[in-house]
Amino acid sequence: MTFLHDRFPGADLPHVPLGARPTPVRRLESWGSNVWLKDESAFGDGHWGGNKVRKLEWIIPEAHRRGRRTLFTVGGIGTHWGLAAALYGREHGLRTVLGLVDQPVDDHVRDQLARLGASGALVHRYPSVGRLKLAAPGLLLRYREGLRLPYYLPAGGSSPVGTLGYVDAGLEIADQVRSGMLPEPAVVVTPVGSAGTAAGLMVGLQLAGLATRVVGIVVNDSFRLDAEVVTRLANATVDLLRRRNAEIDVVLHESDLDATDDYLGSTYGASTPEGLAALEAARADGLELEPVYTAKAFAAVRDIAPRTAGPVLVLNTHGPRGPQAFS
Numbered sequence: 343m344t345f346l347h348d349r350f351p352g353a354d355l356p357h358v359p360l361g362a363r364p365t366p367v368r369r370l371e372s373w374g375s376n377v378w379l380k381d382e383s384a385f386g387d388g389h390w391g392g393n394k395v396r397k398l399e400w401i402i403p404e405a406h407r408r409g410r411r412t413l414f415t416v417g418g419i420g421t422h423w424g425l426a427a428a429l430y431g432r433e434h435g436l437r438t439v440l441g442l443v444d445q446p447v448d449d450h451v452r453d454q455l456a457r458l459g460a461s462g463a464l465v466h467r468y469p470s471v472g473r474l475k476l477a478a479p480g481l482l483l484r485y486r487e488g489l490r491l492p493y494y495l496p497a498g499g500s501s502p503v504g505t506l507g508y509v510d511a512g513l514e515i516a517d518q519v520r521s522g523m524l525p526e527p528a529v530v531v532t533p534v535g536s537a538g539t540a541a542g543l544m545v546g547l548q549l550a551g552l553a554t555r556v557v558g559i560v561v562n563d564s565f566r567l568d569a570e571v572v573t574r575l576a577n578a579t580v581d582l583l584r585r586r587n588a589e590i591d592v593v594l595h596e597s598d599l600d601a602t603d604d605y606l607g608s609t610y611g612a613s614t615p616e617g618l619a620a621l622e623a624a625r626a627d628g629l630e631l632e633p634v635y636t637a638k639a640f641a642a643v644r645d646i647a648p649r650t651a652g653p654v655l656v657l658n659t660h661g662p663r664g665p666q667a668f669s
């Protein structure tokens with residue numbers, strides 16, 4: 343049972359459970375007296391975890407409901423999303439076709455490519471987003487089954503259906519506040535790579551009646567990601583819930599989100615000195631970050647915590663499993 347089903351018992355929301363909720367929360371002493379962690383790395387099974395798994399809980403049954411057996415999605419060659427889709431899709435009778443664009447290659451990306459190779463994903467690589475866009479219609483046709491095209495999902499699984507995963511997580515945070523596991527956060531800080539996590543949190547926190555603001559640390563410059571784009575996805579997710587017979591009347595505004603690209607560095611996937619320092623520091627707290635998303639969000643927390651009056655909650659969205667070569 344999810345928090346969304348609890349909240350909207352009459353709604354039509356197909357779901358497969360892929361992880362245990364709630365994910366743990368704890369104080370991160372060494373990051374400041376007011377910093378708390380919600381450890382999304384715990385979400386998922388022994389093959390892969392993290393924020394993309396929450397999205398797949400809603401996307402996989404939606405694919406089945408549409409009668410599709412193939413997912414087609416896009417990302418960088420280090421995509422956590424594509425890996426999670428391939429692994430969890432395979433367990434649920436779906437094959438995954440990936441159109442991937444080159445990004446800076448470091449040890450982390452090399453590890454990801456190796457994992458992708460073992461995941462059963464059908465991988466096609468391109469040197470630029472433009473080349474991928476040209477190739478995409480051909481890939482859709484090539485992998486059609488009869489008259490049915492593959493189920494297309496945007497980068498990061500950030501469709502309104504995928505975003506339901508973080509509406510549920512927002513309700514989960516509110517439940518943890520109510521049960522005393524967590525003080526009500528003034529802000530929740532998350533990386534923004536394709537907007538679904540931030541957009542879902544905006545909806546879920548507002549739905550739960552928390553005053554918590556979402557702070558999005560934008561780490562991707564391969565397409566437009568700002569407060570307007572994230573808010574549009576949040577409102578599209580509210581519309582989806584309404585179409586599925588959920589009685590929901592929240593409206594999100596751009597001013598409900600603080601988004602910054604101050605921690606992006608030169609481009610998506612390029613590490614930053616502040617990020618690598620945060621990644622190193624987080625090891626002392628037993629956290630395994632990566633340079634592309636979480637390192638940059640944790641770098642931001644170092645600046646945000648001292649100037650925030652209330653508790654700062656940061657999400658560890660990265661859910662690696664097995665041995666990690668990145669160091």
Ligand SMILES: *Cc1c(COP(=O)(O)O)cnc(C)c1O
Nearest residue numbers: 422498535536537538539635659
């Ligand atoms: C994809 C990803 C994000 C970004 O989440 P979006 O919903 O795509 O904005 C953050 N952290 C990690 C580890 C990711 O893989």
